[in-house]
Amino acid sequence: MIIKEITIENFRSYYGVNTIKFNDGLMIFIGDNGDGKTTFFEALEWLFDTSKQNLDLRLISEKKISELPEFESDVLRVSMTFEHDGEKIVEKSFSFSKDANNEIKTGDFQFKGFENEGAERIPIQGGRLLDRCFEAAIRKYCLFKGEENLNVFNNPDALNYLIETFSNIRQFEPYYNGEDDTSGFTDYAEYQSRKAFEKAMKSDKQNSQQEKDLSSKLDLLRKDLSDIRQRLKSNRENATNYSTKLNEIENSKEASELLKAINERLKSLRDKKAQTEKHINEEYSIKLLDDMWILGGFSSIFEEFQQKVSLFSREKRKLEREEDKLKGKQELAKEIAEGIIPLSPNIPDKISMQEMIKDEFCKVCGREAKEGTDAYDFMVNKLNDLIKSQQPIEKETEKQLFPNSFLRELEQKSSNLEYNQAEINNLINIIRDTIEFNEARKTDANKIQESIDIEEENKKKLLAQNDGLTEEQLQNAYENIKNWWDYKGQAEKQVVILEKEESEKQKELEKYQEEYNNLAKGSVADTYRKIHSALDKIKNAFKNAKEKNTQDFLFQLEDKANQYLERLNIDGFYGIIKIIKSADGAARIALQDRNDTFISSPNQALKTTMYMSVLFAVSDLTALKRDNDYPLIFDAPTSSFSPQKESDFFKVISDINKQCIIFTKSFLTESGMLDNNKIDVQNCTIYRMEKQRPFSNLDLSTIQTKLTLIKE
Missing domain, CATH: 3.40.50.300 (P-loop containing nucleotide triphosphate hydrolases)
Incomplete structure (x- = not known):
């Protein structure tokens, strides 16, 4: 296209x-x-x-x-x-x-x-x-936005799709699948021929007891072998998964360790700075009054202070006397006023007032009092006064002229200072020592901050060099890497153990199968034995051919990709592309040198050309297999x-x-x-x-x- x-x-x-x-x-x-x-x-x-x-x-x-x-x-x-x-x-x-x-x-x-x-x-x-x-599946290998999306094998199904689509493996699908006993023709033929052979053996009365014993052993061995293979598959997948995780963070392993060291240094420096700053007390404005620094070295100020305290004291006493006189006058006026007895607000009563307002007629003086007139307003005000007079009377709190004791405190301070002249004269030394101590601590804190800034800059550079990984991802990588290595090691150890068990069970199965087959020689079941043996060999031939075809496709893909990698990297190291297939059918792209040493941290430009080389190789294979580009x-x-x-x-x-x-x-x-x-x-x-x-x-x-x- x-x-x-x-x-x-x-x-x-x-x-x-x-x-x-x-x-x-x-x-x-x-x-x-x-x-x-x-x-x-x-x-x-x-x-x-x-x-x-x-x-x-x-x-x-x-x-x-x-x-x-x-x-x-x-x-x-x-x-x-x-x-x-x-x-x-x-x-x-x-x-x-x-x-x-x-x-x-x-x-x-x-x-x-x-x-x-x-x-x-x-x-x-x-x-x-x-x-x-x-087709949509091919479009995945044709459109790419940004460098971060160039690795086609980020999709775990990618390799299987490529193999099934562009290798000859599909030719084997009708004949051998390997998933179960009926998925391919050779799977089905081998399974049915084995069942027919076993049925013929069971009908042979001459060897019935031996057949029964061997058949029981074979069934048990097949069951054990199936269980071992299931566990082997599970452990291989686990080993692959942890290998994939480790490969993903392998590039960041060193960075993770560096980040951990940087963060530890930063914590230590910040704690040290916090402790240093904790000893700095620059609340000089508070100390000026609370610690009397304002008097340090200035005896004339103390004299002026005493004079002002005395002046404030005299002024306070004067104001208090005037306040007492004013209160006396107010009490006298109240006594005079209380000599006049006003008319009670309850005359007339509340009900009568409401009735007169409603009727717009004053029944006290016998005259009309239409709404809007002065007489009407007088009745309304009279009613309001009556209602107000019936409310509870709040006791008036007497407000003090001088509610605080500031002047008394100043007078006490003046008396105390008079007896502590020697301490006051020494304040200038205390002030000087305090300021010098604070300045020294501030200098120490600034030096620590410079070290913090350097470490922060190192952290930024480290994160920038690691494919956009966040600090949290790098920290997780460091924290998880040991566990993942342990889990991977455990899974790989189990794989070795299970592979050995599989091999031993397979040999034991072949031994009893051979005895079972030999039991059939010369009997009516011998023909069925020969048919099953032939079909089993055909099935294994298809299995081996399918595996070889898959491996040939990977070699072809690698070869094409490495040709492009060499062309795309002029005058610089580029390495060798390896496409590694895992047990679950997924794949990853790796780079190694000619000594088979894997390159764990290729720079981004090299990674980009590596991924693009694979893409060009995939494109070539589509053209080769489909006769279309x-x-x-x-x-x-x-x-x-x-x-x-x-x-x-x-x-x-x-x-x-x-x-x-x-x-x-x-x-x-x-x-x-x-x-x-x-x-x-x-x-x-x-x-x-x-x-x-x-x-x-x-x-x-x-x-x-x-x-x-x-x-x-």
Whole structure:
């Protein structure tokens, strides 16, 4: 399958119709952050998704939405023309419209396909056509976003899929499976022939007792052997799982130990700093009064202090005398006022007052008192006074003129200081010693903080060098690694023990099986024995052939991957790729040198080329086995590369006979301009992706991606 043309219409930043022609080699799309690289990649992902309809409003161009008049509609569309046993087209689209409330409605989802038959173009459902030509399982090995997703064997089923799809192993499936006694023809034939042989033996009266004894032993041995193999499988899987975990953190083992040491040093330094700062007491403003530092070295201040205390004392006594006089006058006025006896508020009573207000008539003076008149208001006020007089009377608390004892404390302090002049004169020395002690501790704390800053910087560098692992993950790795080694060791020890038991049981089974077979010689069951023996040998032949085919496929995949690894790494160490298959059928990619020493911590750029080499090898095998190739599409795969390695990488890729589409911000200077010197040495088609100017940094509806062909 070769992509010939892609059209993107109104998909997010791709406003209007955007059509790009493709060739069958390397194509590079250069764009800065936010210029539309990932959007193009996601448009292809949306097109290639045959599992569901997706009419998400967020896919629609904001610019097109902003320009769309009310009650008008438009379309979002992504289409691809490709070559796969003739030219074919797949097109996915949906319409969108704006209502009177400026709300966007979507609908009319379509997934169309077309293929040529002679001169006629035949329509077909797009998802069905895409799955037939570019099946979903293969698409997993073709589209990759970022360096972190390049390892195809992160999926535990990946190796089994590759083996079953691109090796000859499927040819064996009808004949041998090995899972049970009926899954393959040879499994079934061996099982049925054994049962027929055993039935014939049981019908032979001449050897019935011997047959019964041997048959019982064989059944028991088969049961024991089955149990051993089940436990062996379980322990192998455990050993593999822990090996996988250990391999995953092997790169971070040293980092984990370093992190633990850094954290221990940081804790020690922080504790030391906290203890040092604990001894610093700079509450000088409090000490000025509480410890009388304010008097240190200033005897004249003490004299002034005594004078002010005396002045405050005289002023206090004066104010108290005036307060006493005022209280006397108030009491006299009260006595005079109490000599006048006012009319009781209970005359007339509450009921009578309410009745007069209701009738608007004063029954005391015999006159009308209409609402709004002074007479009416007088009655209302009289009623309110009556109600108020019936409320409980709160006792008035007498407010003291000087509720606090501050002056008395000052007077006592003045007296005490007068008897402690020697201590006061020594305060200047105490102040000096305290300040010098605090400054020395602050200097110590600052030095400790400098050490803390250095350790924190070391921690940041350590985390940055470990594939984005968090501090928690590294700590867990350190804490778990010992347990995992123990569990792995225990599982591997059990595997050795069980393999030995399996071998011994197998030999014992073969011994009794041989006795059982010999018992059949010369009897009516001998023919059944010969048939079973022949079918058992055929079954084992298919088993061995299937295992050899699997191993040959892995060797072929490794060989192809190592050829690419050598080409992608110019003038630098690259090692040897090994694809290691585990007991549960999963696989991992490892790197080793020619002395079979595994490289536990390859740098990110080397890991990237290692994973990409495997991807190119997988792609080659698909072309070899399917007589058809598939494009490889990458979004930002080389972000860890140095500028020179990146330039060399693209030159090598351009010489590989494979359609490869890469979205990158390489070939841009720090100011965002094209680096024409790097572009000139590339031998491939290059497009520039950038935002159409002018645009607003704050308005998404002004963003439009512009595609410009800069090298063909």
